[in-house]
Amino acid sequence: MELPEPPYYAVIFTSRRTDGDRGYAERAAHMSELAAEQPGYLAQNSVRDESGLGITVSYWKDEDSIAAWRTHLEHTETRRRGRAEWYTEFDVHVTRVERAYRFERP
């Protein structure tokens, strides 16, 4: 994951899924694509294990980019469905990246 020099921003979304798909997988993939098209988007990583616990981290240029994506109509509707259908619980942390480093096996 190639990212610019800090500071930039990371949004950490930690969630636990309800049982059953209920249209979740398709919508999640679409949201991931849509996020990547937004101004200020840098990168994202998403992992969910068999227990239903998931962490998605998206990286953004600045807080304005995060705020704009948060008010995107389709994203807002998707968050509503998330609370109603897809998640039993979640945490969102909006964070400022102070420093970062990377290891790649030679």
Next chain:
Amino acid sequence: MELPEPPYYAVIFTSRRTDGDRGYAERAAHMSELAAEQPGYLAQNSVRDESGLGITVSYWKDEDSIAAWRTHLEHTETRRRGRAEWYTEFDVHVTRVERAYRFERP
């Protein structure tokens, strides 16, 4: 996950595993326990999927707590083994939590 009012700090560790266990699972569980005993530790979440991609986020009171854990002897030795044996690549992001919110199904 009950956390204090921001600001506090989050360390995002995104990694891809090598093949085979090589003592990884046991050491990872021990590191998780040891981290939780450190001054300034708040919480952690860790997820790895079947593809070998993992995200661990640990939350800390302040940057001094993160620096102290980073220099802990056993943790330093474990990071050395991580680079030598357990990971093909990883990113570390040290971030300051600006705001956080939580949803729990009623």
